[in-house]
Amino acid sequence: MQARDVRRPGHTEPMRIDLHTHSTVSDGTESPAEVVRAAHAAALDVVALTDHDSLDGLAQASAEADRIGIGFVPGIEMSARQRVFPDPDDPRGISVHIVGLWPDPADSGLQAMLARVRDARLERAQRIVALLAEDFAITWEDVAARAGGADAVGRPHVADALVDLGIVATRDEAFASLLRGGTKYFVPHFAPEVLDAVAMLRAAGAVPVFAHPGADARGHIVPTSVIESMAEAGLVGLEVDHRDHDERQRARLTRIADRLSLVRTGSSDYHGTGKLNRLGENLTAPDAFEALRAARG
Numbered sequence: 581m582q583a584r585d586v587r588r589p590g591h592t593e594p595m596r597i598d599l600h601t602h603s604t605v606s607d608g609t610e611s612p613a614e615v616v617r618a619a620h621a622a623a624l625d626v627v628a629l630t631d632h633d634s635l636d637g638l639a640q641a642s643a644e645a646d647r648i649g650i651g652f653v654p655g656i657e658m659s660a661r662q663r664v665f666p667d668p669d670d671p672r673g674i675s676v677h678i679v680g681l682w683p684d685p686a687d688s689g690l691q692a693m694l695a696r697v698r699d700a701r702l703e704r705a706q707r708i709v710a711l712l713a714e715d716f717a718i719t720w721e722d723v724a725a726r727a728g729g730a731d732a733v734g735r736p737h738v739a740d741a742l743v744d745l746g747i748v749a750t751r752d753e754a755f756a757s758l759l760r761g762g763t764k765y766f767v768p769h770f771a772p773e774v775l776d777a778v779a780m781l782r783a784a785g786a787v788p789v790f791a792h793p794g795a796d797a798r799g800h801i802v803p804t805s806v807i808e809s810m811a812e813a814g815l816v817g818l819e820v821d822h823r824d825h826d827e828r829q830r831a832r833l834t835r836i837a838d839r840l841s842l843v844r845t846g847s848s849d850y851h852g853t854g855k856l857n858r859l860g861e862n863l864t865a866p867d868a869f870e871a872l873r874a875a876r877g
């Protein structure tokens with residue numbers, strides 16, 4: 581994206597920048613082009629598409645952004661794991677999401693890792709369905725119908741099938757009951773170790789931002805010491821302003837960002853109708869955006 585995309589002559593109101601959204605390439609409910617059009621309709625000046633573990637939507641989203649005239653940042657939300665057991669292939673541990681902005685889609689190391697994680701996601705979704713099928717009338721075909729053409733399959737697709745079958749009323753209810761960590765139906769999937777993920781993103785020219793680092797209602801969050809290690813490994817930003825952070829977490833993360841010279845970002849984590857998150861509900865300040873761009877490889 582060129583500088584001209586981020587200036588609006590004659591406009592004095594701050595630019596509206598949202599750097600974390602999902603499409604049907606992962607677990608959002610709108611196509612990449614639809615997400616970009618929705619961003620335009622939400623009066624955003626810049627939007628990033630950051631599907632889980634897939635770069636598949638970026639070309640379509642970028643072309644649509646050029647067509648309608650909105651700034652676009654290609655991105656990804658990479659799954660990672662803080663290990664709690666020594667075996668590198670043991671999928672258990674604390675789930676960490678790292679948004680990488682401007683990754684090189686041709687980077688073979690990143691592509692290979694993403695393919696491995698997507699395979700693990702598919703196998704894990706099938707195991708979750710097998711466990712659910714012990715107690716509920718659900719089959720893999722029900723979930724496959726909902727995952728549709730998604731490149732990265734996730735629990736939200738299982739949730740959608742549970743809604744279709746009348747087993748739960750909403751995605752939210754599915755996560756609150758059957759799909760959250762700690763239930764008998766929860767299965768983790770392989771993901772790279774956190775510091776390896778940061779290094780892989782940097783090697784692919786991407787600017788890594790730790791996504792919702794304080795979202796403690798979803799499950800365990802990593803201690804501050806891990807954020808410090810990530811900063812040493814090349815982390816650039818911390819997503820402070822996110823729906824899943826209360827005021828206390830925002831204050832804590834702001835202090836950490838200031839101390840470690842990390843860029844403070846804010847984003848919606850939009851999933852279409854799949855979650856309540858609305859585009860632009862949290863924004864990244866223009867000077868923060870410039871700092872992210874300056875950190876590009």
Ligand code: AMP
Nearest residue numbers: 607733734735736751752755756854855
């Ligand atoms: P997975 O990546 O398969 O482990 O599933 C996690 C995804 O589910 C994340 O992208 C979340 O955005 C989404 N998710 C988590 N909690 C909820 C919820 N309560 N309602 C809808 N989606 C959720």
Ligand code: ZN
Nearest residue numbers: 602607632851
């Ligand atoms: Zn998601």
Ligand code: FE
Nearest residue numbers: 657677791792
């Ligand atoms: Fe996430």
Ligand code: FE
Nearest residue numbers: 600602657849
């Ligand atoms: Fe996300």
